[in-house]
Each structure stands twice: as C-alpha cells, then as structure tokens.
Amino acid sequence: MARSSVTALHTGTPADTDTCPAARPGVRAPGRGPCGHCDLGPLAFCDGFAPRTVSNLWRVQCTVPFEAHDTLFREGDPGVAVYSIVSGAVKVYKLMPDGRRQITAFFFRGDMFGFCLGGSYAYTAEAITPVGVCRLPMQRLNDLANTAPEVQDRIVRRMTAKLAQFHDHVLLLGRKTARERVATFLLGLSDRARRRGEPGSPLTLPMGRADIADHIGLTVETVSRAMTRFKREGLLDLPSASQVSIRQPDALRAIAEGATGG
Amino acid sequence: MARSSVTALHTGTPADTDTCPAARPGVRAPGRGPCGHCDLGPLAFCDGFAPRTVSNLWRVQCTVPFEAHDTLFREGDPGVAVYSIVSGAVKVYKLMPDGRRQITAFFFRGDMFGFCLGGSYAYTAEAITPVGVCRLPMQRLNDLANTAPEVQDRIVRRMTAKLAQFHDHVLLLGRKTARERVATFLLGLSDRARRRGEPGSPLTLPMGRADIADHIGLTVETVSRAMTRFKREGLLDLPSASQVSIRQPDALRAIAEGATGG
C-alpha cells in the first residue's frame, strides 16, 4: 500500500508543495498527538502550540507510510516538504560518483529532517524500516512561521540541536579512532533512545553494519571487529547482530571520549 | 586595545547578555552597512530589514575587535551572543581530553556563528587574524525575532546553509582521500571568497597548515605533501605558503568530486 503513495510523492509536480492527499479528516488516523494525527505526544513538533497554530498545521500536514528501502526524497530534488518521524528509522546520505556513500544522519521517532528553504535537498533520505512520517509542506510551514513565532522558534531549536550534533560527528570523523567511533555511535543511539522515553540499554539496531560503517567513516569489517572486541571485553552483550546491551556504560563512555583504553 | 575588551567579555557575568559597552552612538564606527555600524553591505545580517527592525538591532549590537589568537568564547560557556564577522577570520573547534583537536569550521567576513538557544556553546571560537565582529545578544535577538518574522527567517536561512555545509564536510571526512580533501577545501575557500565578492583565485590562506589539517582530518605533513603535489602537477601555484593561485579549477574540482585523478 505504501508503494503507490511513495511513487506519487516522487513524481509530484511543483503543485505537490501544497497538495496532500491524505490530509483530510476522513483518512486521519486516530491518535493522541496535539493535532490528533500522531501519537508523538511531547516529541511532536506541534506539542504545546496554540490551538489555532495546531489546527493550521493539522490542515497542511499529511501522514504517510513508507516501507523499508523506500526513498523519501533524493539529493537535488526540490525541497518541498519537511518530515517528522512518527515511527521507524530513516537514514540520509550523500553519494560520490564512484559509489562511495556517507550516511550523514539517522533519524528516529520524533526527529525532523528535510529543512531546506527555497532550495534542493542536500541529501537522499531512505527508510531503513517501515516508517510513518508526518509530512509538512515547506511553503505552508514557512507561511505559518511568519505569523506564529512559536513555530519559527521551534524550527530554530531543532536546527540548533542538529548543528550541535554535527559538530560532534565532525569531531568523531576527523579525529577519533575506530574503537572510539563505534563506542560513541552506540552511546549516541542509547542517549537518543532515552531522550525519547525508551530504555537506553537493550538497544535494537535498525540499521546494518554497512550503514553504521558508512555513517562513522569505517568499513563493515572494522565495525564488526570493534563490536566483537567490546563484547569479548565485557563492555557489551550482543545476543544477536541487531541487539546490543550496554554492560559497562561508563567504560564505554571513557573510550568514546578518548581515554587510552587498551 | 582589543585585549581589555576581550577580557571583559570573558569575565562577563550573566548581565553581559544585555550590556554592550561599545553600543552607544558615540563610539560607533562610520560605515555604510544597513545599521551604520559596519560596511558589510548585502552580506550584513540586517541587510534589507525594515528600518524599525534595523534600529532595534542597532540598539543591541556592539562592534568588537579581537586580535589574532584571542578566544571569543569557549566550549561550554553560556551562549549569550551571536557573532557576525565584519573583517578577519575565525576558527571554531572542539578538543578531546588528550589534546586532539577538530576545527569544525572557519568563518570569514559576512559569516555568522554562535547560535545556541538557551544552552552553551558547543565549541570554542578563536580569532585567526585580527577580527572585527558584530555581537548580538542572543536573548535580545530572540525577542526581536518573535516580533519580526524577517529576522527569524534570516536566522533559519543561515542555519540551513550551515547544515548543508556540514553534510558536505561530513562526506569529506568520512569518505574522501587526503588529496580529495585538500582539493575540496581549497575550492570551498575559493567559492566562499567569490560569494562575498572577492576574487576566487589568488587566495590568501589566513590559517596555517596545522589548522587546515585539523579541519579536514589529516596531519600537517599530509596537507603539505598534497599541496606540493598539486603545485608540481600544475594545478596550483604557491608563491608563498599562504598564497594559493588555482591554475586548473576544473581539474581540481574533478579531483575533489572523486574522479580517480592520479
């Protein structure tokens, strides 16, 4: 079912900016989010907005499902919408002509991505798992932001947080060892899980080793070796390839921060 | 003369948020910028704003000089102000406990940095050359943004552009070779110079090799070797260590994008 709507999004003409087939009361999913469209609660972009603002957002948003491996948009596509994830995981990446790939970020429940005022997307976004997103047309969001400072303010806050994350990731890529990168990555996932109200420790990795490698600037083999070694050392438990239990968070954190741990 | 005001900034109490000793008509420098404080013209943050908005900004801004090697603020300091560069160059970096350093960005005339809503700076900012900055108290800027959508909109635009730059830099650090990194870095400086109305080719590098290395995730030696090789191959001219003339921009661009050039 998702397939067709995905295709519709991709082939969308500029008019797509404002149309949103699913954004009619009749098709709206039940939920307890501020606008009634999702169950994000306090994680929702519109949480705490004035009723009038929420109803304005409600009118322009649409909730869209994607399947794993679906492409939400591609680098260079006109940036017509912003996405907020209700469920599932998304990766965004840039490709080099020869196929080298850099995953610049992973996004999970509550995260927003796709901001690009009046330009094109700087990266491709692809669903890792089945995903539900709340899609907000950029132009409408912008119009609204001009009359509701709370909207603009929240956008700035989200972007500020993202910028800080990028500074950290640049440090990781520029100066950390393989071991430090993997430790930092896992702790980052754990922190983000906690911040959205999920347990920080038994983690389920929605992405494969290749995705992790392409995110932290390593190869699959090196990621695998680092994780195996953490397991051997008792810092992690790896009941299965996609399950990670952090046994010694402090030791792991020390490694992530650059302590000369073995 | 800058020394003392720098110190004053660093030791500033929370009250510093709103005080700005130099922001009085009496000490304002002559200039042709929108608010009369700088000569940034169209590069100015406040260019094109409504007169009322400009005068509001004018009241809270202050123009501050720094000398080379001065620290504007440190990672972890409360984020009380945003900076716009009028002249000179600034580097921002993060340090690891053992001294490893990652320069996450360089800023030049017209660039803005220091956004961090209600938090702490995520990085340290240090002048590379003598610098003149326009300093805007974050709180005041925020208040103004809530009443003047044009201000908020411009902040979002600046941040969007910065995010796109980060995606590129993450690709560079995660997946490019030493040669590709140096080529990309030099072309990036060239593009930015052109975008602020300066010639894109004979470039003056305000930063040393060590800074370049810490920005693109290499060592001084590797940066030096890459540049020497570009010179030997006729892609660059290096009349002195800090002067770079781009002889074959297209060839350099091909290398930067990952063409298997030699």
Place this chain on the structure above:
DNA sequence: GATATGCCTTGATCTGGATCAAGAGCATGG
C-alpha cells in the same frame, strides 16, 4: 648579521584500518 623561533617541506619508516578472502549464522522458499 648572527641567533633564535616558527612554520613549512621533505624523507624514511611504521601502523591502523582497508582490502581481499573465506566461512558462519540465519532467514526465506521450495
């Protein structure tokens, strides 16, 4: 103009992580 002080460059060697190459699970499907 001799001496110091910082880069910057260049050369020789070393090494962490890439690459190459098998296996080892572990689903899916017949």
Place this chain on the structure above:
DNA sequence: CCATGCTCTTGATCCAGATCAAGGCATATC
C-alpha cells in the same frame, strides 16, 4: 530438509596516511 541469498564475523595481507626525524626559510630580536 536442503538450497539460496543475505549479512555478519574472522583471518591474512596491504597500503594510505600517520609518525618520526631532519632540514629549509621566513620574520623577529638584539
């Protein structure tokens, strides 16, 4: 139950870039 096709792990080598080690070559100081 066994193929088929994954992805993940593990082992053996290789190599781009780091590290170690001298020199150049400016500008600054006295």
